[in-house]
């Protein structure tokens with residue numbers, strides 16, 4: 001058991017990271033470098049606030065009634081929650097004891113370990129951000145290999161852990177119709193996908209890249225148009241998936 005972990009920040013009443021009203025914990029550290037990341041300030045590991053499970057739980061239980069009436073819970077996001085699996089597992093174990101629903105928001109980029117398996121045993125829902133189903137495209141977006149994500153998705157499917165897939169729609173990068181159809185077809189091979197969320201690209205995190213002295217290469221890319229979002233959603237619906 002690991003009772004402390006490095007967090008970036010918390011949000012007490014989040015409404016976009018899973019069902020209902022959620023207490024969201026943003027972890028510090030991420031192995032990927034997505035071109036459209038809006039939280040590059042979470043990338044560096046072992047910095048930020050060293051949070052204790054006990055202190056976090058004292059804060060979380062204050063919002064239990066909001067979570068109950070809205071069907072919400074706790075979401076651990078990032079950064080990448082799978083980088084600190086024992087801390088998140090310890091937090092979720094306490095959530096379970098308190099009847100609080102648990103979710104992680106992850107890229108799924110990891111090597112399966114007993115620690116991650118332990119974390120997943122306390123996880124009610126995985127928000128899985130699949131950046132692309134095409135290996136070359138995934139590499140272009142993240143700087144990493146796609147294969148570990150597919151292995152992670154398979155593991156979740158084998159264990160029937162509910163998954164909401166999230167796909168950020170970036171004009172000219174992740175909105176290609178053929179690639180979206182490939183993604184939709186792949187998702188139908190999994191047994192546990194409850195929902196697909198198409199998230200329109202925005203540039204709200206661009207200023208953070210500049211503050212960190214990083215080169216933001218998507219500065220000229222427009223936000224995703226609502227028509228493209230609808231088109232993408234229809235591709236998933238046509239494959240029999242829920243959006």
Ligand code: SF4
Pocket residue numbers: 030031032033034036037038039040042078079080107
């Ligand atoms: S996985 Fe998430 S936090 Fe990590 S670089 Fe990509 S978008 Fe940013």
